[in-house]
Amino acid sequence: MATTGEPQTTLDTPTHLPVQWQSNSFLNVNAGTIGRTVSTKSEANTSSRFSFWIGKAQQAPTAPDIGLEIGNIIAAQSDDKLDVTFGTIVEMRSYTDVESFIADYLSHNFGDATIQVPTDVSEVVVVTCNVMRNLSLRTKPIGRSQVFFPSPLGIRYAYGIVDSTGAPLFAGAEIPIGMFENGDGTVASVAVDEHFVIGPEGAHVNVSGISGLASKTSAAQFLIKSLLTHTKKNVAVIMFNVKSRDLLYIDQPNGRALADPWSVAAYSTLGVPLEPFNNARFFAPADPNDPKGTQSLRTLPTERFQWDLSLIRDDIPTLFDAEDWDDKTEGVWYRISEQIDTGGIVSYANMLAWIDKTINQASKNNTTTIFGQHIATWNKVTARLRMFPKRYRGLITPAGMGVDIPWKGLKANSIYVIDIQMLADRAKKLVFGRAIRELSDLMETEGKALDAIVVFVDELNKFAPGGNVRTPLKSRLVDITARGRSMGLVLVGAEQFASSVEKEIIENCTTHLFGRTEANELRAANYGSLTDEVKTKLMMLPQGSLLAKFAKFPQPIFVRFPYPPCLPGDQFKMSKA
Numbered sequence: 001m002a003t004t005g006e007p008q009t010t011l012d013t014p015t016h017l018p019v020q021w022q023s024n025s026f027l028n029v030n031a032g033t034i035g036r037t038v039s040t041k042s043e044a045n046t047s048s049r050f051s052f053w054i055g056k057a058q059q060a061p062t063a064p065d066i067g068l069e070i071g072n073i074i075a076a077q078s079d080d081k082l083d084v085t086f087g088t089i090v091e092m093r094s095y096t097d098v099e100s101f102i103a104d105y106l107s108h109n110f111g112d113a114t115i116q117v118p119t120d121v122s123e124v125v126v127v128t129c130n131v132m133r134n135l136s137l138r139t140k141p142i143g144r145s146q147v148f149f150p151s152p153l154g155i156r157y158a159y160g161i162v163d164s165t166g167a168p169l170f171a172g173a174e175i176p177i178g179m180f181e182n183g184d185g186t187v188a189s190v191a192v193d194e195h196f197v198i199g200p201e202g203a204h205v206n207v208s209g210i211s212g213l214a215s216k217t218s219a220a221q222f223l224i225k226s227l228l229t230h231t232k233k234n235v236a237v238i239m240f241n242v243k244s245r246d247l248l249y250i251d252q253p254n255g256r257a258l259a260d261p262w263s264v265a266a267y268s269t270l271g272v273p274l275e276p277f278n279n280a281r282f283f284a285p286a287d288p289n290d291p292k293g294t295q296s297l298r299t300l301p302t303e304r305f306q307w308d309l310s311l312i313r314d315d316i317p318t319l320f321d322a323e324d325w326d327d328k329t330e331g332v333w334y335r336i337s338e339q340i341d342t343g344g345i346v347s348y349a350n351m352l353a354w355i356d357k358t359i360n361q362a363s364k365n366n367t368t369t370i371f372g373q374h375i376a377t378w379n380k381v382t383a384r385l386r387m388f389p390k391r392y393r394g395l396i397t398p399a400g401m402g403v404d405i406p407w408k409g410l411k412a413n414s415i416y417v418i419d420i421q422m423l424a425d426r427a428k429k430l431v432f433g434r435a436i437r438e439l440s441d442l443m444e445t446e447g448k449a450l451d452a453i454v455v456f457v458d459e460l461n462k463f464a465p466g467g468n469v470r471t472p473l474k475s476r477l478v479d480i481t482a483r484g485r486s487m488g489l490v491l492v493g494a495e496q497f498a499s500s501v502e503k504e505i506i507e508n509c510t511t512h513l514f515g516r517t518e519a520n521e522l523r524a525a526n527y528g529s530l531t532d533e534v535k536t537k538l539m540m541l542p543q544g545s546l547l548a549k550f551a552k553f554p555q556p557i558f559v560r561f562p563y564p565p566c567l568p569g570d571q572f573k574m575s576k577a
Helices: 101-107 152-158 216-230 261-270 309-319 327-342 348-364 375-391 425-443 472-487 503-507 532-539 569-576
Strands: 035-038 049-054 073-078 084-096 123-134 145-148 174-181 187-193 205-208 235-241 280-285 303-305 415-419 452-457 489-495 511-514 545-550 557-560
Touching: 049 073, 073 123, 073 152, 084 152, 084 532, 123 152, 152 187, 174 216, 174 261, 174 545, 187 261, 187 545, 205 216, 216 235, 216 452, 216 489, 216 511, 235 425, 309 327, 309 348, 309 375, 309 425, 327 348, 327 375, 348 375, 425 452, 425 472, 425 489, 472 489, 472 503
Parallel strands: 205 489, 205 511, 235 415, 235 452, 280 303, 280 415, 452 489
Antiparallel strands: 035 049, 035 145, 049 123, 073 084, 073 145, 084 123, 174 187, 174 557, 511 545, 545 557
16 A cells, blocks of 8 residues: 555556646646537547537636637546547537527527527537547547646647657757647747758658748748758758749848737747848849849849850750650760760850761761761751750850859858749759759768758749659659658748649658648648648638648647748838838
């Protein structure tokens, strides 16, 4: 028999529970009891889902300003107080004892909606929750329990961010992604595991939502700022500006964020400095009409890049249309490459001149083949090669030395913004694809100075569209998302519709952020795990809020993030006025 003052332990007692549990530190007891769990004959609780009814105190007109809604987190404390099960609300239903619509219609004096029926109508609101986690760490149906709102510690425990003592569970650094606001007003920070964002356990982030309403770019900028602040690794960032001025002034402060009290408080709570990316460098293709200018809408200093033959030669095969590149074309290019390797060709213009000379010589000799390939194939290849400097205007210089983006100059906290918004789609894909290849080669070398390079690109669907057609760029992106976590090359992609992006890329991302989303998109398989009520909330989600789905989260979570730390590009002139 136990001595006086010592708690008795039985086989059913979870002896691992800490002292904090005894003091209800996982519950917001000040908000009162919300209701009670129930398992009926027709709707049984399971190990993955349970229901509870809301008590009278929460429904009374004099109740505190507490409102349950879809996405809230609750904590169900068993009657023996030996376990707490955390759940996220996925459905809410209201039941009454009214037999039918016509019965209620008749009771209101045949349809007078202004009449209040004197007889009380029995009504109960039933809430359904998906199980997130419990303190006993057992997979079992919930028993009879009182339902509370959880405390901030309870919220973070529910999402697997901390253990029952409050100690971090992540293998890597916590990377805050925003704030969770519960129905009782409790606010808790939400973070993802660095090791599952930039490797080695997992990698890649995808952000989707309606253009202009989902704040995809703002969310990505905040996430990247948070990552650079909290990471324990050496990380560099590459951002591609693919439309308008979105990312062209990330080195300028955001006055809107500085003037918003909630954003200022959120940055302070999350430990992220409310400062722009001061160490950013900006690059854009050369302007062929201005020897010192760039093809960019940025009015502040921008560095230009342009490729000569030595820089672009490995990418030239990707410039051909799929129907033009066959074994015969490859044979011609092989012969041209031989001349480049031996020094017989030193520039793009020199290459065209050598090909013309070779074809003219064959014509004079009445020869129909050149190095084993028909002269017609040589003429076709020549026509394409002559067209590329015009099609990829400003990117390929026919003569003179080219200037590349200084990839080898990347170091920890480096930020490069590559502005490609003024280029045609083909040229955008060339720059993006070439950058991915260069970065892949950089991260696969031994003795690399960086642990990870994060590449952020909007309109990912243009570079890796869904469907069966495989392009070299799409195949490379699939490969990067499949093994990027081990090599340290991380993709942060954004698009309006996740279903429009190659399925393998989406599935290889460990973190998904969903902004406001259209109803048609929500019918796609990407959202199959969400209930109809969660989808409805997603359709009405305000700017600044996202549904976060993380590999280590037991359930998706709605989070709110602050204004980005840097100035949105379209506000630059306004801010300077």
